[in-house]
Amino acid sequence: MRNTTTLGLTAALALSVSATAVWAENIKIAFIDPLSGPFASTGTNGLHQYEFAAQTMVNDKGGVLEGDMFEIVPFDNKVSPKESLIQLQVAIDQGIRFVAQGNSSGVAHAITEAVEKHNKRNPDSRVLFLNYAAVDPALTNDKCNFWHFRFDANADIKMDALTDVMAENEDIAKVYIIGQDYSFGKAVAAAAVANLGEKRPDIEIVGNELHPIGKVKDFTPYARKVIASEADAVITGNWGSDMLGLGKAIIENGFSGPIYTYYAAGSGMTGAFGETGKGAIRLVSEGQVNPPPTDEAKAYYEAFLAKYPDGNIDQARISNVIGMLAQAINEAGTATDVVAVANALEGMEYDSMWGTKIYMRPNDHQAIQNLHINAHTDEGVTFDYDNSGFGVVSESMIEMAGMDSPSTCDMKRP
Amino acid sequence: MDLILVNLIDGLVTGLLLFMLSAGLTLIFSMMGVLNFAHASFYMLGAYFAYQISLYLGFWMGLLIAPVIVGIAGAGVERYGLRRVHQYGHVPELIFTFGLALLIEEIVQFIWGKNQMPYSPPEILQFTLFSIAGNAIPAYKIFMICMSMGIFISLLFVLTRTRVGMVIQAALSYPKTVEALGHNVPLVFMGVFGVGTALAGVAGVIAGPVLGTFPGMAFLLGSIVFVTIVIGGLGSLWGALVASLLIGWITTFAASYNVAMADILMAVGFEQPIDLSESAWRDLWSLTLPQIGPILPYLLMVLILVFRPYGLFGKRDV
Numbered sequence: 001m002r003n004t005t006t007l008g009l010t011a012a013l014a015l016s017v018s019a020t021a022v023w024a025e026n027i028k029i030a031f032i033d034p035l036s037g038p039f040a041s042t043g044t045n046g047l048h049q050y051e052f053a054a055q056t057m058v059n060d061k062g063g064v065l066e067g068d069m070f071e072i073v074p075f076d077n078k079v080s081p082k083e084s085l086i087q088l089q090v091a092i093d094q095g096i097r098f099v100a101q102g103n104s105s106g107v108a109h110a111i112t113e114a115v116e117k118h119n120k121r122n123p124d125s126r127v128l129f130l131n132y133a134a135v136d137p138a139l140t141n142d143k144c145n146f147w148h149f150r151f152d153a154n155a156d157i158k159m160d161a162l163t164d165v166m167a168e169n170e171d172i173a174k175v176y177i178i179g180q181d182y183s184f185g186k187a188v189a190a191a192a193v194a195n196l197g198e199k200r201p202d203i204e205i206v207g208n209e210l211h212p213i214g215k216v217k218d219f220t221p222y223a224r225k226v227i228a229s230e231a232d233a234v235i236t237g238n239w240g241s242d243m244l245g246l247g248k249a250i251i252e253n254g255f256s257g258p259i260y261t262y263y264a265a266g267s268g269m270t271g272a273f274g275e276t277g278k279g280a281i282r283l284v285s286e287g288q289v290n291p292p293p294t295d296e297a298k299a300y301y302e303a304f305l306a307k308y309p310d311g312n313i314d315q316a317r318i319s320n321v322i323g324m325l326a327q328a329i330n331e332a333g334t335a336t337d338v339v340a341v342a343n344a345l346e347g348m349e350y351d352s353m354w355g356t357k358i359y360m361r362p363n364d365h366q367a368i369q370n371l372h373i374n375a376h377t378d379e380g381v382t383f384d385y386d387n388s389g390f391g392v393v394s395e396s397m398i399e400m401a402g403m404d405s406p407s408t409c410d411m412k413r414p
Numbered sequence: 415m416d417l418i419l420v421n422l423i424d425g426l427v428t429g430l431l432l433f434m435l436s437a438g439l440t441l442i443f444s445m446m447g448v449l450n451f452a453h454a455s456f457y458m459l460g461a462y463f464a465y466q467i468s469l470y471l472g473f474w475m476g477l478l479i480a481p482v483i484v485g486i487a488g489a490g491v492e493r494y495g496l497r498r499v500h501q502y503g504h505v506p507e508l509i510f511t512f513g514l515a516l517l518i519e520e521i522v523q524f525i526w527g528k529n530q531m532p533y534s535p536p537e538i539l540q541f542t543l544f545s546i547a548g549n550a551i552p553a554y555k556i557f558m559i560c561m562s563m564g565i566f567i568s569l570l571f572v573l574t575r576t577r578v579g580m581v582i583q584a585a586l587s588y589p590k591t592v593e594a595l596g597h598n599v600p601l602v603f604m605g606v607f608g609v610g611t612a613l614a615g616v617a618g619v620i621a622g623p624v625l626g627t628f629p630g631m632a633f634l635l636g637s638i639v640f641v642t643i644v645i646g647g648l649g650s651l652w653g654a655l656v657a658s659l660l661i662g663w664i665t666t667f668a669a670s671y672n673v674a675m676a677d678i679l680m681a682v683g684f685e686q687p688i689d690l691s692e693s694a695w696r697d698l699w700s701l702t703l704p705q706i707g708p709i710l711p712y713l714l715m716v717l718i719l720v721f722r723p724y725g726l727f728g729k730r731d732v
Binding site: 040041181209210211212214215216217218220221222224225227228230241244245248249252253254267268269271272274275276386388 | 528625630666704
């Protein structure tokens with residue numbers, strides 16, 4: 001199955017390169033994310049969502065401007081910042097003006113810096129960086145620049161939303177925070193402590209610890225500590241096998257409260273949690289999949305499944321990236337002058353089919369949108385993940401989350 | 415106090431699981447001198463095969479069939495791979511098994527993809543057997559303990575009480591003499607390799623549902639298995655058992671107790687610097703036991719190599 005995808009990708013890449021010469025008017029978007037190695041499934045799934053969005057939302061509707069088509073050009077960066085910069089240069093050399101990347105904030109930092117330098121030195125071939133998933137708050141604060149746009153809520157905004165919901169839950173008196181021992185895990189823990197202290201000072205934080213990332217074989221001892229602490233809720237920023245191992249261990253060893261997470265769905269995880277995760281796992285994310293917020297979203301997801309039966313739309317924001325870019329290009333009346341496109345994106349209010357308005361905040365280029373706290377369940381699931389019968393259903397919504405969140409961004413405009 | 419009992423049980427589960435892997439590896443190593451880097455990959459294969467079988471025939475058939483397939487695959491690897499490479503010496507053998515480990519990981523990703531597999535314990539074992547002070551002990555854990563205990567006892571019985579076991583033990587020390595007595599030593603080697611990998615397969619079958627079935631699972635356990643057999647002493651079944659349990663308990667207890675380095679340093683009489691962020695010893699002061707837990711087995715291995723190079727129960731140098 002996978003090899004056909006890879007084969008298809010290679011073929012698509014080869015085709016797209018050769019197609020360049022023929023239809024020069026295609027508007028190309030470079031997709032720089034892992035397509036091989038340990039995170040290949042995440043990257044490939046994202047690529048499918050991009051290709052599908054470009055095809056359905058733009059090309060099938062006659063394209064932008066006067067019939068210009070969107071084309072996604074995949075580049076494999078192996079989640080390495082170094083490799084990403086090489087691929088970025090290749091993309092720029094091919095005349096590509098729009099770059100999409102999301103997996104790993106480390107890579108995003110490298111790209112945003114490189115794009116800023118490139119645009120300063122080469123005003124004739126400037127590019128825009130469409131960040132759809134890297135959530136390090138610094139990217140729209142200290143390290144922000146005019147060329148970077150983030151379509152996902154950043155880690156602080158997500159924690160703000162998560163703790164809003166937790167603060168309303170009177171049953172929670174004790175919280176246990178656990179995460180992976182690196183910058184993101186630490187950022188999540190710090191944001192959780194700060195937010196809870198502000199919103200519910202009566203909540204006691206009974207545990208705040210970090211475990212080695214990707215090194216823990218058995219999470220049982222950690223689960224024992226969580227239970228011994230008599231916590232009512234757990235917060236974690238874990239992802240990948242660390243998320244699954246931690247979640248399963250905590251639940252199987254007798255914890256019955258909610259586990260608040262960032263990334264506990266898709267990529268086989270929803271299927272692997274299955275029945276055990278029901279009633280425990282909560283996720284904060286943008287984009288509501290269940291119940292489908294609009295008929296348009298329902299039809300969109302169904303068409304996606306028809307094309308990729310094993311796929312998940314677990315990043316609804318990808319279609320927002322395409323939709324907003326198309327709208328900005330139409331407004332600017334050009335796809336080559338990226339300053340005009342960026343100006344159109346800035347402050348844009350976009351109605352997403354996922355039932356939210358998206359406001360691209362001009363001062364830091366952070367998208368403000370409704371966030372959802374979703375529950376992992378098999379009830380009321382229209383679109384499940386991993387063909388498992390289980391999926392995420394929206395439990396509560398925070399409207400325009402982080403609208404007034406502060407930013408230290410000092411943007412320099414061209 | 416209650417937590418100690420719970421941790422003892424958890425550590426026992428981890429330790430026995432490790433034992434099933436190291437038992438096979440230590441036999442293979444002592445008999446053929448092959449450092450089998452692919453051993454943990456057979457553990458992964460066990461989990462994936464069992465998952466695939468469980469989709470059609472249920473968990474129990476998976477438990478029965480998957481180790482057999484893994485064992486046959488292991489025997490095949492010895493017969494058609496290792497035996498040929500063997501004549502060129504140890505380095506080619508090492509490279510062969512290393513390559514095999516990479517190959518198996520790629521094949522697994524090729525067939526099953528990179529995602530986590532939804533492999534779960536059987537329905538009838540999905541309940542809480544008993545609780546100690548709110549800490550649930552799932553029935554599946556007890557099943558894992560019984561299973562590995564049973565395997566240890568039967569392995570010990572075969573090795574020490576039966577004719578086959580005696581031939582194996584003899585072939586361990588004096589292969590030439592055993593061959594001269596009319597025994598087929600290459601067949602014994604193949605059998606031991608097959609059984610060793612099958613044991614790893616069993617470990618994979620019963621560990622897959624709790625520790626997760628994903629392409630990285632072999633890598634996670636791979637190095638610690640070598641540590642176990644070095645600590646226990648090469649070729650010693652008892653050594654493998656004791657070392658596995660030791661490592662199981664050490665890692666479990668280390669992860670469970672938040673002993674901070676700062677407390678220890680202060681107890682010894684050092685004074686904590688007022689501004690930690692400026693101090694050169696910041697990292698040392700902020701260290702906690704759970705953070706260094708995963709490296710403790712490696713520390714133990716270094717100490718063992720320094721003070722008792724033949725391991726706890728071994729009879730010869732590493």
